[in-house]
Amino acid sequence: MSQNSFGRPGQIRPGLAVSTLFALSLFATLPPSVALAADPQPTRKDSSAFIKPKEVVLSASVDPAEAKAGDVVTYTVTAKVAPGWHIYQYKANPKGDPTRDTYFDFFDPAGLKPVGDWTAAKKPIRKAEPAFNNEILEFYENEAKWSLKLQIPPGTAPGPKILRSQAIFQICDASSCKPPARSTLPDVSLTVLAGVGGGTNASAAASAVSTPPAGSEEKGAADEAALTSEVAQKAQQGLLSFLLFSAGGGLLALVMPCVWPMIPITVNFFVKQGNKNKGKTTGLAIAYCLAIIGVFTSVGVLVSFFFSATALQNLANNPWLNTFVALLFLAFGLSLLGLFEVRLPNFLLNASAKGEGRGGMIGVMFMALTLTITSFTCTFPVVGGLIVMAANGEFFYPIVGLATFSSVLAFPFFLLALAPGLVSKMPKSGDWMNSVKVVGGLIEVGAALKFMNTAEIGFGAVPEDAWFDASLVLSAWVGIAAVCGLYLLGLFRTDHDHDEVKIGPGRLLIGSLFLALALFMAPALFGTPPKSRLWDLVVGILPADVGDLDRPAGAGGPVANEGKSKATSNDPATAEREEKSVHGVVWGMSYDAALEEAKASNKPILIDFTGVNCANCRTMEQTVLNRNEITGLLSEFVTVQLYTDYVPIGSLTKEQREALAEKNQLLQIDLTKEATNPFYVALTPDGRLIQAIGGYRTPAVFSEFLNGALTKNKDQDKAKVAQADPAH
Incomplete structure (x- = not known):
């Protein structure tokens, strides 16, 4: 976002x-x-005319304006700034309050594949900025240009292509700043000529590390989910559906x-x-x-x-x-x-x-x-x-x-x-009402602890370092359940209870159930959580580090955590590659690294768009992804988890973690037109969408999804080989 x-x-x-x-x-x-809406739209609407600054004029162009399938063209954005004003450097996902740095939402590349990242035509000016407490910032005066290389995918049909993007920026002078603004750039026309291009451009594109917006390349049945979400497809089928x-x-x-x-x-x-x-x-x-x-x-x-x-x-x-x-x-x-x-x-x-x-x-x-x-x-x-x-x-x-x-x-x-x-x-009823109030009050105190964990994560803690972690919250819930049971069974009274509390069948049954719940949850505090559907539900509402409770007896957890690693770098791109978690199989946290590994191993990619505070994500991780029949299928993929609320990498700053989460949010919307967690997306080794599924799914349904993705990936491989070598 x-x-x-x-x-x-x-x-x-x-x-x-x-x-x-x-x-x-x-x-x-x-x-x-x-x-x-039929046409692609930017992630966010343009700023109103009152907010867009008049002191900067934005334009866009593509060079060359005519090219063949396989060629690489250059898309350029030019900002001409009025004297005395300046516009800030480009950053892929700038953070700040308010936004200063320039970045772009290339919301309609017309099927072309970005190669690398945006590059500036010249080095920015670097000096102290009075408007931001003399912070050392980088910006451009008079004119700035940023370029992005785009490859026309092989097999693209001849004809015109319209490229559309949106610039997000802010301009300042020596003493003040205009509000941050969003402005869609004028449409840019590219004509795809008949014939096959490529040459040195194609090899350059193949060697570059890129993160193409999968699903915006080849139009086919496998890409339909990238164009519309499941609910949008239902809308197209009719109002009743x-x-x-x-x-x-x-x-x-x-x-x-x-x-x-x-x-x-x-x-x-x-x-x-x-x-x-x-x-x-x-x-x-x-x-x-x-x-x-x-x-x-x-x-x-x-x-x-x-x-x-x-x-x-x-x-x-x-x-x-x-x-x-x-x-x-x-x-x-x-x-x-x-x-x-x-x-x-x-x-x-x-x-x-x-x-x-x-x-x-x-x-x-x-x-x-x-x-x-x-x-x-x-x-x-x-x-x-x-x-x-x-x-x-x-x-x-x-x-x-x-x-x-x-x-x-x-x-x-x-x-x-x-x-x-x-x-x-x-x-x-008076006795019943008071019992409901006492038990309800204790339950609300227990619920408050989970929200305190969410707040603590939001303020910058990573799940395993939080004060209100899964162990503390679960301990409190075990104690509260036991107290509720003892209270309902009449072992003690509050100041507002009747002098003589009679234990009827209702209180006896409910009190016994509360005590049973306390006994049911307590073993999880000692590394042996119960294996039942009820525990699956409890897992969903516990803090994100609930997986650390599951430690094999006498082993201290090395088997369960084999392959897990914590990042040490304070560089986001490096830290993403270092951090790895285990949920049945090893999951990376870098989309770029997953693309590289997939191309090297010729395995499809499985992205798990997840969240630290996502209850259904925890349930999937603890009850579905770690099942033997699922891990066997997951091992056929390059697996990567992309967090969309907070990226839990302890070596990074809070701002860096939020920047990575925002990047993952934009990638998810670009791939799926969904904002759901968890959301599972299967891609081919070269980043094309195979299929996607969202929300909590039973093991049987998720297994069917994984098998379907593997089958479709093999079919696409066979079709690609047949296209490359018609004789076979």
């Missing part, structure tokens, strides 16, 4: 919750005939761990509302359900459109937001335990008798917004494709799809919201 004009990736202006009405009005007024697919995604989301922390906070909120309103919470429950649908849809569409397709994922991983959510859960948990009373500020409440009702509605909206933001850490497969469509300016299908998806997601929360009202009608 690229940075926005005035802030860091994923930041949101205040008041987005109010945008619900706007999104719902669009849903009601947009005609079904709104078509999917699209709606069923979106609803199915909502059902799948209900079993994913990302939404689980909202279960206790929902129950606890409506317990408190039931106490205040004597159990009459049906109206608030309906409002909560509608708020989830409205906020999920509007935030998903509007944030993606105004910022980028990965803005919500970045926002969900924002350290300050996660700190706030952790403190919120902690405050609600301690309040339910009776330590203090959480009240909304007076200015949010009406002084009349309707004040409590208004406070309840504000709480409902706030909880709906919290559910929306926290759930985007899952980047559900259906949602991932829809927000990419919204980021490209499409509205009808994203609004309909997100509304359908969130309706299915919201329904169980509607039932949860009604539950406290039903409990209040039970015999001795």
Whole structure:
């Protein structure tokens, strides 16, 4: 994802919750005939005319303007800057707040393959910059030129090609700077002539290390997934197919761990509302359900459109937001335990008798917004494709799809919201209500620890060095489960309990289950986690270093970690090549290194687009990728993991890790038109897309995906050999 004009990736202006009405009005007024965008679009929309500086003029050209298939041409961007102003050097993925360095989004290379990276025509000026506290910076005055070599793939049909790119830049003078801007360059026309070119240009292209945008080369059945996401393909099949697919995604989301922390906070909120309103919470429950649908849809569409397709994922991983959510859960948990009373500020409440009702509605909206933001850490497969469509300016299908998806997601929360009202009608409901509050409060304190881990990672820690790591969080959960069980079985009472607590069948059963859960999770603290489907679910909501808990007894873990290595270099390109993890097989972290190895070994590439804070990614790593039948297939690939939230390489700075994550985000969107984690992409050894699949998948489905990719790669190899040697 690229940075926005005035802030860091994923930041949101205040008041987005109010945008619900706007999104719902669009849903009601947009005609079904709104078509999917046909032309490629930049990752982010151009800046408004008010932001684009008038002191710089950008142009683009290609040399030669006519070439044959196999030839290499040079695409050049020229920036002419007004006297007194300067534009900054090129960097592949600049970081900073705000953006200073120049870079490019080559969003439509028309099937041509980039060879190497952008190069400047001359060395930049290097001097202290007054506008940035006299920091030594590199920039150009008067005129700057950057060039990128492009190879026309062999076999390209003759005819015109239109090359399109976007420049992202900032200009400054001696005392001030213009806001960072994004500007799509004028179209550049290249004519592909009949015949076969190449010669020295072709050999130069073959020897260069490049990272071509796979899927933008040869048009064929194997490349279809690179052109449209799975959800976009469903939209092209018709509205009914699209709606069923979106609803199915909502059902799948209900079993994913990302939404689980909202279960206790929902129950606890409506317990408190039931106490205040004597159990009459049906109206608030309906409002909560509608708020989830409205906020999920509007935030998903509007944030993606105004910022980028990965803005919500970045926002969900924002350290300050996660700190706030952790403190919120902690405050609600301690309040339910009776330590203090959480009240909304007076200015949010009406002084009349309707004040409590208004406070309840504000709480409902706030909880709906919290559910929306926290759930985007899952980047559900259906949602991932829809927000990419919204980021490209499409509205009808994203609004309909997100509304359908969130309706299915919201329904169980509607039932949860009604539950406290039903409990209040039970015999001795006061005792039951207090038990629900105590247990719910303890669970919320446990949930707060996971959000503290996410915040700690966001502030710069790598998973294995975090304070709130998997061992600490799991220890707390084991203790909380044991305390809940002992409490429900009547072994102790709180200050708010009745003088004599009677243990009925309900409390006896639930208390026993809590104790069983504590005993179930405890062995994992000693290196022997249980092997069951329930543990697979627990893995998904534990911190990212959960794999370190699985150590073979008496071995200290050398077998499980064979091939794992930690980077020592502080150079990002080198560190990516040094860092290796193990999930069934050894996974690298450098896409360039994977391309090199694939070409040398003639193996296909498997990319795992993953995330440190991705619950479904942990579940796949711990329950699917390490299975014997899967590791055998994975060994046939060159495997590489590309993190899209934070790259967990301890030898790099926080800014460097974020820069690498942003590069991986852009690569994923370029390859798949998806913003989903995990997302698995199979490529040929020369970087062409074979097929892709996203989200948590069962071992059987994932095995079928890997076998299919291997078969397609072999078929393409045979076709290539036959084309090169027609006699055979």
